[in-house]
Amino acid sequence: MGASSESHRRLLHAPTMRGALAKKETRRSEAEPHWVTARSAGRLPSGGTIETGSDRDVGISRGSGRTQVATPPSMRPAIEERWPLRNRTSTFSQSVRISRRWLPSATGGAVDAPGVLSGVMVDALPLRIFLASPGDLVDERAAVQACVDEYNARRSAESVVTYDVVGWERVRGTARRPQEAINELISESHFLVALFKGSWGSEPGSPWGYTSGTEEELFTGLLELGMAEQPMRDVWVAFLDHPSPAERIVGLRRQLSRDHAMMYEAIADIRELKQKLTERLEGWEALAGSKVHRHVNLLSSTGKEVLRAASLRLRGEKLVELGQPDAGREALSEAAVLGGPREHLAYARFLGHHGELTKAHAFTQRAIDHFASGASDLYSPLAAEAFAAQARILRRQGRDVDAIGRLEHALTLLGEREDVDAQEVRCRILDDLGLAHQKTGHLASARRDFEAALKPRRESRPGLEVCQSLVNLARLEVRAGNLETAAAYADEVVTTLRGTPPTTLHANAEVLVAQVRLRQGRPVEGLPHAERALSLNQQIASRHGEAISRLLLAQCCRAAGKDGDAADHARACLEMNKSMGDEVGIGRAQWILDQLAE
Helix, strand or coil: CCHHHHHHCCCCCCCCCCCCCCCCCCCCCCCCECCCCCCCHHHCCCCCCCCCCCCCCCCCEEECCEEECCCCHHHHHHHHHHCCECCCCCCCCCCECCCCCCEECCCCCEECCCCCHHHHHHHHCCEEEEEECCCCCHHHHHHHHHHHHHHHHHHCCCCCCCEEEECHHHCCCCCCCHHHHHHHHHHCCCEEEEEECCCCCCCCCCCCCCCCHHHHHHHHHHHHHCCCCCCCCEEEEEEECCCCCCHHHHHHHHHHHHHCCCCEEEECCHHHHHHHHHHHHHHHHHHCCCCCCCCCCCCCCCCCCHHHHHHHHHHHHHHHHCCCHHHHHHHHHHHHHHCCHHHHHHHHHHHHHCCCHHHHHHHHHHHHHHHHCCCCCCCCHHHHHHHHHHHHHHHHCCCHHHHHHHHHHHHHCCCCCCCHHHHHHHHHHHHHHHHHHHHCCCHHHHHHHHHHHHHHHHHHCCCHHHHHHHHHHHHHHHHHCCHHHHHHHHHHHHHHHCCCCCCHHHHHHHHHHHHHHHHCCCHHHHHHHHHHHHHHHHHCCCHHHHHHHHHHHHHHHHHCCCHHHHHHHHHHHHHHHHHHCCHHHHHHHHHHHHHHHC
8 A cells, every 4th residue: 555545544643632621731642543544443442532732633542541533734624624623711611613524535535434533522522502591490401401411321322422511600700791701602512402481581781682691692502503614503492381471582482483483392391391302412413413504584682683684794705705796795785784893894894805995994993883882892802803904994095004003902902812713813913913014114023923923823723824824924025035935935825725715815825926926037937826816806806906916917917028918907907996096006007007108
């Protein structure tokens, strides 16, 4: 057997995580790795535990009474897509998201391995069920916990799937709005059970129009259900018999019946609750290894269309990705009217790419106003994202110094938070900060910012986000005249991105390669990359990116002696920049036309 074939047939060793509530400091197992092949997968040891180390690898080994799971570097992007490692501030720090049962096959593809990897993973990290209910269901909550415990014990000999019930009780004291900490637990859960009986619950202080904590938990679960990247697989609503349920409970049940938004259960007593829940647990086993995201339209008790707004936002973003910018714009615009800061920022991003900077700035301001008014926590990743989004518009308007100040303040809103959302937003802000420092000539500061963003990306989630950092560093190397280093970065990025769905990052990578080839005196080699960048920007409806690609094509064509093509691209670039009011872009396009006219 060849070495390349053998490398596809195995999963490497790595540090492990001791259960779902692992400590931040872990110790490396001294056990020799147990290499896994498609043939031997069925003979994997069971009953192991998982730990994670700082390198965040995943793989399988045998020894010391535990089972490890790890991946070789060449397979990390594929594994991370299926088992991304999260790092939250809630009780479930360093939890593993299981989205598919997957093993690399001998040919480098994927094979299903029911009860193998999923068994090891689930033994260590049970599927989490968030239990939402008002305070009058103490006995029912205890019955749910008992039912799940009994189910786990009964099925332990014949199933690798186990469940863990979580609820507001798991949340520690926090200076934030308590419900926000509870919502983080929901974002890490695979299923949600919402129980209603007589009481609707107490007001959670929600900016989204929810009138009880249970209602907010239910809607948060439904929002998670609609997001493909989140682990939420199903939401179950049950109404327990009561002689006089609260009016809002009656209203919710009536809405579910009238609109057929989702199925629910009518429960007579605790015995029936345990019977129906057991049936659900059996059905959920089939969903343990996969996620099908679904959108549910349901009005909150105050009539706010939170779920519809989120659905429209996700639909609009996908339509833009699929090359349907007009339909995407319509959906994003409607979402921005119905929704909150997330929807405002999504529409602002679209407008910014389309060159409508004044309107984009206005929508970022609407998002900022939401937090400034105290409607939501100012010291949060989403608030930081809102200020950073406005700083990006300021950079596009040539106000880099103003943008730097806005970005530095945005970082303060994240504080010392190390959860995954805060880390991702922090890295994006550092990207923008580095670009602004680079534009103002502070190259040492730019390098510091780019490297500060790269480090946590390499540690936590190698893949596309690392590519963004490499693109930024490559641009810096171009500016410094280190073209060979820049070319190495650029080639690595293009190779990594090949075969993944097109995004702005893909277009930027192609632009970068073309710019490096042009600087190296190889404009003919740069042309195909510039053409791909143009096509990608047209597909994702980025007029700003399209104008940059046209300018680059004009530069490459002129350097290659194709003056006619250069003039055509320069004129197209000029008209596009005029329509967007981009004075810098206008000047650059006109300079090329003037040079060609001489």
